[in-house]
Amino acid sequence: MALSLIALDVPGGDHAPESTLKGALQAVDPSGRWKMDPARILLVGDEPTIRAWLAANGGDPGFRVLHASQAIVKMMGAVKAGHAGAAVSMGNTGAVVGAATLVLGTLPGCLRPGIAVTMNFGGSPLTLLDMGALSQPKPENLVQHGIMGAAFAKCALGIETPRVGLLNIGEEASKGTDLLKAAHPLLAAAKVQFVGNVEGNEVFRNKCDVLVTDGFTGNVLLKFCEDFAAQMLHLVVGECAKAGVAIPREVLGRVQKRIDYSEYGGALLLGVGGIVFKGHGRSDHHAVSNALHAAQRALDARINEHIVTALAEVQTSATN
Amino acid sequence: MALSLIALDVPGGDHAPESTLKGALQAVDPSGRWKMDPARILLVGDEPTIRAWLAANGGDPGFRVLHASQAIVKMMGAVKAGHAGAAVSMGNTGAVVGAATLVLGTLPGCLRPGIAVTMNFGGSPLTLLDMGALSQPKPENLVQHGIMGAAFAKCALGIETPRVGLLNIGEEASKGTDLLKAAHPLLAAAKVQFVGNVEGNEVFRNKCDVLVTDGFTGNVLLKFCEDFAAQMLHLVVGECAKAGVAIPREVLGRVQKRIDYSEYGGALLLGVGGIVFKGHGRSDHHAVSNALHAAQRALDARINEHIVTALAEVQTSATN
Numbered sequence: 049m050a051l052s053l054i055a056l057d058v059p060g061g062d063h064a065p066e067s068t069l070k071g072a073l074q075a076v077d078p079s080g081r082w083k084m085d086p087a088r089i090l091l092v093g094d095e096p097t098i099r100a101w102l103a104a105n106g107g108d109p110g111f112r113v114l115h116a117s118q119a120i121v122k123m124m125g126a127v128k129a130g131h132a133g134a135a136v137s138m139g140n141t142g143a144v145v146g147a148a149t150l151v152l153g154t155l156p157g158c159l160r161p162g163i164a165v166t167m168n169f170g171g172s173p174l175t176l177l178d179m180g181a182l183s184q185p186k187p188e189n190l191v192q193h194g195i196m197g198a199a200f201a202k203c204a205l206g207i208e209t210p211r212v213g214l215l216n217i218g219e220e221a222s223k224g225t226d227l228l229k230a231a232h233p234l235l236a237a238a239k240v241q242f243v244g245n246v247e248g249n250e251v252f253r254n255k256c257d258v259l260v261t262d263g264f265t266g267n268v269l270l271k272f273c274e275d276f277a278a279q280m281l282h283l284v285v286g287e288c289a290k291a292g293v294a295i296p297r298e299v300l301g302r303v304q305k306r307i308d309y310s311e312y313g314g315a316l317l318l319g320v321g322g323i324v325f326k327g328h329g330r331s332d333h334h335a336v337s338n339a340l341h342a343a344q345r346a347l348d349a350r351i352n353e354h355i356v357t358a359l360a361e362v363q364t365s366a367t368n
Numbered sequence: 369m370a371l372s373l374i375a376l377d378v379p380g381g382d383h384a385p386e387s388t389l390k391g392a393l394q395a396v397d398p399s400g401r402w403k404m405d406p407a408r409i410l411l412v413g414d415e416p417t418i419r420a421w422l423a424a425n426g427g428d429p430g431f432r433v434l435h436a437s438q439a440i441v442k443m444m445g446a447v448k449a450g451h452a453g454a455a456v457s458m459g460n461t462g463a464v465v466g467a468a469t470l471v472l473g474t475l476p477g478c479l480r481p482g483i484a485v486t487m488n489f490g491g492s493p494l495t496l497l498d499m500g501a502l503s504q505p506k507p508e509n510l511v512q513h514g515i516m517g518a519a520f521a522k523c524a525l526g527i528e529t530p531r532v533g534l535l536n537i538g539e540e541a542s543k544g545t546d547l548l549k550a551a552h553p554l555l556a557a558a559k560v561q562f563v564g565n566v567e568g569n570e571v572f573r574n575k576c577d578v579l580v581t582d583g584f585t586g587n588v589l590l591k592f593c594e595d596f597a598a599q600m601l602h603l604v605v606g607e608c609a610k611a612g613v614a615i616p617r618e619v620l621g622r623v624q625k626r627i628d629y630s631e632y633g634g635a636l637l638l639g640v641g642g643i644v645f646k647g648h649g650r651s652d653h654h655a656v657s658n659a660l661h662a663a664q665r666a667l668d669a670r671i672n673e674h675i676v677t678a679l680a681e682v683q684t685s686a687t688n
Binding site: 169170180184215216217224225226247248249250251252253263264265267268269270271272273274275276277279280281283284287288290291293294295296298299302303306 | 489490500504535536537544545546567568569570571572573583584585587588589590591592593594595596597599600601603604607608610611613614615616618619622623626
């Protein structure tokens with residue numbers, strides 16, 4: 049079943065190929081967290097380099113290898129041709145999103161893809177989109193993002209009826225920009241569990257499972273959140289040290305995990321003709337391993353089929 | 369010198385009049401932080417209530433009192449009439465901004481006011497605006513906000529040449545929404561030290577002293593920041609407790625202060641015909657005391673005169 053392969057961009061990322069190949073090994077480790085089948089992982093990159101690295105690091109557990117000088121494009125081509133069902137990259141965001149959109153195209157019925165990230169900061173997974181694929185979306189794009197996010201949350205995260213919220217500056221439907229004012233009634237009419245506007249202070253207060261935002265605000269918020277969390281921890285550790293109190297490393301690790309969306313595989317490009325996960329350039333092998341597993345989960349849950357069905361339902365009901 | 373009075377909305381806020389009157393007393397405490405002159409504070413509200421509270425709490429140190437059933441409107445009227453130079457309120461944001469705009473009008477040359485907050489999270493004060501006075505601004509509004517923010521940072525915070533940044537999703541001038549693309553060259557041409565775009569992860573990285581953003585993004589970011597910081601601290605304290613480590617209360621207090629913009633008096637309405645500080649509804653007496661002092665500082669620094677001059681300079685150079 050060729051479609052079940054997950055392609056990995058081996059040279060993508062700041063610490064590649066060490067991080068990517070080590071991540072692939074970790075994903076298939078029989079005593080590890082994910083225990084993936086090595087035969088489902090397609091390593092895309094310079095074959096001699098990959099073979100040499102594997103030989104020097106305990107041998108090839110049974111990966112598939114696809115030689116490529118332009119790994120991202122080759123990987124997307126493999127998905128397009130049906131040789132793989134999903135693609136994972138820690139490479140340049142613009143290159144990955146560009147190649148995915150160009151090579152894979154959009155899913156039937158999808159107007160514009162969106163980038164989604166999932167974080168479990170508030171104690172339950174929250175999927176936020178769009179995080180920057182579209183800087184000036186239209187109301188109908190936001191509605192589709194809500195539908196696609198809900199399909200993802202249901203199929204991949206197991207949330208039976210995902211609550212969809214709209215990031216805004218007040219509770220009332222009349223609040224916010226023209227874009228949001230127009231998107232609000234459309235989301236309310238869509239086949240999703242729309243819970244209305246969600247304000248900045250409610251993002252991580254479990255008011256929704258999927259939070260829709262324009263790509264601009266999403267991008268600013270995500271970048272802010274990551275850096276602010278790191279600075280907060282640094283500040284607390286520093287102030288505690290001054291007071292003679294040492295915060296245990298495992299505490300820092302647990303807190304950091306709560307704000308780390310690589311726990312959910314990184315950023316997912318929703319709406320393109322394939323499963324595409326994009327991790328941070330600075331990803332380590334843990335993040336790569338998580339991304340491979342998240343891609344497998346999304347692929348096996350057939351989320352794109354669910355998305356196409358959900359988008360078609362809305363179009364049908366809009367026509368009726 | 370009637371203009372030197374700072375009017376306080378006594379019934380405004382969740383814990384008023386206790387919080388406001390206690391805050392006024394703290395501001396004038398000769399052994400306290402601010403040592404303000406009681407004769408410069410004009411208490412606006414129900415006079416019998418104010419007199420009774422003061423009598424029951426050590427007596428009146430010499431405040432001025434202005435009786436009013438509608439404190440916010442009366443207070444703005446006092447500023448408009450020149451009986452006071454500044455107004456401080458912990459009341460409803462909409463009511464304060466509305467009354468200020470309506471009663472005081474805008475400063476000569478100012479197209480639209482903006483709400484500014486100052487935080488010292490990154491180790492130096494950062495003034496952010498607009499935080500929600502304008503939900504759909506025009507490019508020229510953003511430029512004026514940069515100019516007004518810089519005048520405030522210079523006069524009230526003592527930053528000789530404030531660096532002005534534009535919150536955006538990338539470094540290049542071509543990034544972001546149409547609004548930001550249009551505002552970028554205007555800010556570059558304005559008489560401010562424009563340092564270009566600042567991304568979400570750079571907000572607290574000391575890239576600028578004044579960060580200009582549209583009111584929508586600013587509102588989301590500020591609300592998110594406040595709640596996220598509280599949740600982070602809660603999470604760290606909880607995880608530390610599980611590991612048997614107690615974080616000292618004074619450490620928490622010091623960290624909280626770093627993200628508390630009431631340290632700088634709360635939100636400042638820039639561009640109206642008077643100094644108006646608006647604190648959180650939940651403000652305690654410390655916040656009220658800080659706001660009174662911030663208002664006095666802004667008033668004595670004559671920031672509105674500087675703003676009018678700065679706005680006129682831009683208009684002149686635009687005409688030439």
